[in-house]
Amino acid sequence: xxxxxxxxxxxxxxxxxxxxxxxxxxxxxxxxxxxxxxxxxxxxxxxxxxxxxxxxxxxxxxxxxxxxxxxxxxxxxxxxxxxxxxxxxxxxxxxxxxxxxxxxxxxxxxxxxxxxxxxxxxxxxxxxxxxxxxxxxxxxxxxxxxxxxxxxxxxxxxxxxxxxxxxxxxxxxxxxxxxxxxxxxxxxxxxxxxxxxxxxxxxxxxxxxxxxxxxxxxxxxxxxxxxxxxxxxxxxxxxxxxxxxxxxxxxxxxxxxxxxxxxxxxxxxxxxxxxxxxxxxxxxxxxxxxxxxxxxxxxxxxxxxxxxxxxxxxxxxxxxxxxxxxxxxxxxxxxxxxxxxxxxxxxxxxxxxxxxxxxxxxxxxxxxxxxxxxxxxxxxxxxxxxxxxxxxxxxxxxxxxxxxxxxxxxxxxxxxxxxxxxxxxxxxxxxxxxxxxxxxxxxx
Numbered sequence: 001x002x003x004x005x006x007x008x009x010x011x012x013x014x015x016x017x018x019x020x021x022x023x024x025x026x027x028x029x030x031x032x033x034x035x036x037x038x039x040x041x042x043x044x045x046x047x048x049x050x051x052x053x054x055x056x057x058x059x060x061x062x063x064x065x066x067x068x069x070x071x072x073x074x075x076x077x078x079x080x081x082x083x084x085x086x087x088x089x090x091x092x093x094x095x096x097x098x099x100x101x102x103x104x105x106x107x108x109x110x111x112x113x114x115x116x117x118x119x120x121x122x123x124x125x126x127x128x129x130x131x132x133x134x135x136x137x138x139x140x141x142x143x144x145x146x147x148x149x150x151x152x153x154x155x156x157x158x159x160x161x162x163x164x165x166x167x168x169x170x171x172x173x174x175x176x177x178x179x180x181x182x183x184x185x186x187x188x189x190x191x192x193x194x195x196x197x198x199x200x201x202x203x204x205x206x207x208x209x210x211x212x213x214x215x216x217x218x219x220x221x222x223x224x225x226x227x228x229x230x231x232x233x234x235x236x237x238x239x240x241x242x243x244x245x246x247x248x249x250x251x252x253x254x255x256x257x258x259x260x261x262x263x264x265x266x267x268x269x270x271x272x273x274x275x276x277x278x279x280x281x282x283x284x285x286x287x288x289x290x291x292x293x294x295x296x297x298x299x300x301x302x303x304x305x306x307x308x309x310x311x312x313x314x315x316x317x318x319x320x321x322x323x324x325x326x327x328x329x330x331x332x333x334x335x336x337x338x339x340x341x342x343x344x345x346x347x348x349x350x351x352x353x354x355x356x357x358x359x360x361x362x363x364x365x366x367x368x369x370x371x372x373x374x375x376x377x378x379x380x381x382x383x384x385x386x387x388x389x390x391x392x393x394x395x396x397x398x399x400x401x402x403x404x405x406x407x408x409x410x411x412x413x414x415x416x417x418x419x420x421x422x423x424x425x426x427x428x429x430x431x432x433x434x435x436x437x438x439x440x441x442x443x444x
Contacts, residue, residue: 035321037347039276040119041214041263042338044092045256046085046131046222049286050077050312051299052253060292061253065261066316069280072325073318074366078397079333080377081284083303083310084385086133088283088335089217093155095339095357097443099380104144108134108155115339116156116215122346124213127203128152129196131171131217132162143384152180161199163192163219171219172226173239191229193220197259201266208270213342220259221252223287228255246289277319277345277366279338285310306381306391306402308414323366332374332397337362376436378443394439399429401436 052058055067055075081088086105087098093114094101103109116126136149152160161179163169169176175192178184179199187195196216203214224244227234228251237243260280267273286292286301286309293299302309315333317323336359344363364372375396382390392403398411407420409429425433 035275037211038319038321038345039212039214039272040124040342040345041216041276041278042342043216043218043260043263043278043280044089045218045280045282045314046220047284047287047301047303048221048253048256048282048314049284049292049299049301049309050079050314051292051294051309052286053314056314057294058292059295061250063253063257065257065264066280066314069260069264069278069318070316072320073278073316073323074327074329076315076317076329076331076333078330079281079313079315080311080379081282081313081335082379082381083284083306084381084383084388085283086385087381087383089134091335092283092338095336095359097336097358097378097380098382099443100358102380102382103147103149104136104140105383105385106133106140107136107144107147107149110148110150110154112150112155114155115342116213118156118339118343118348119213119346120156120158122348124211124346125207126157126213126215127159127161128155128157128215128217129161129199129203131164131219131222132160133164135165137168157215159203161196170239171222172224172228173234173237191234193218193255193259194229197262200263204263204266204270204272208272211346213346216263217283218256218259220256221249223289225249225252228252230255246287249287249290274320277317277322280314280316282313285312304383304386304388306379306393307416308410311379317366319366324368329365330397331362331365331370332377333362334359334374334377336360337374341366376439378439380443392440392443394436394443396432396436399432399436401433401440403440407433 050056052061053066054063055070082091087102090102090108091098094112101109101112120126132152134149135151141148152162159180161177163171163175163177165178167176171192173191174186174188176186177195225246225248226243227237227248231251267276285303287303288301290301291298299309304310336357340357340359340361341363344361360372360374376394378394380392394401395410398409400408400410408416409420
């Protein structure tokens, strides 16, 4: 026994086994940090503020699937969209601020190059499912000087299943949809989000053996707030009744969450979950008719307004092969950042003469690096919708400056009720205001 304990050959064998085990572990970590390019799914809810998710501290709604998705990867606490749907969609898809390319509400300039174009060129099969709202109706085209927006295939998508392309109709019960290869029409007796979820499940199965990019701008939980199939009065509900009751907002959020569960479940069944980057966000804050709670605090939705409640949105990133679970990221994220992030995920080389973007990729942050952190978020808000005035602003996590000189400490005054006087600011506040003024001056 003693001779075995001190046998040099046995000691060498143990040392070799230890080194092999360490090498294997290091190799696994390296693989986790530099995986092959993933499949990509980008989901964007419609009118869903940061405060609505339980994992963000919301206490009004049940979001178990989104909460689980956040725990499986990285949850962001300071992601910002524009206050309104079309500007956010155009900014997200092109990586450029609205003063460069926003031609009108409901319109995407067909000359713009989107993230789908880039990923399509890189060999990804591309699809868009859900809400389009980028071609424009007759009135929107007239307001844009007769310019038409873009159809899905013009925007780089190989296939689509969409509501509101050239016609509107219902998005919920008995939806009017346009699906590639089929004549547009009403899907009687069906619920729009179910049709979209089924299309996505089939899409994932069809393209499981090739790289794919799926962009899913959801119709939920946008108004009109109406019964979902989980509500007892769905069967008898007439979608032409004009019902728009905010009490159904909770049902919309619950159904949205279930759809996320369906997507994740299908990825798992097909063996795609590990190597799929799944991003979830929203296009702007919650509808103004909806009040939600975060504990004792009541958050009134402010879609259309430039306050925190109008622009602060959820953002979750999950990619089991690469993103460590259970992370919370407090860095600023701007909607222009998505395009360069997706290009980095697809390992597309971005040369100097490559795609023009105002964004800063947060892809390194997903992998644990912190060398690309945004210092401010900028917004040029010219909605061409409703009675909202044009506004320009830049902000950090704590301070916000408008082009008209209005300055707020949003960390303590998120509703912007107390404009700070020019005199009497602390040295830190004066320094930050000067920095934000420089941002506004550069963004012309």
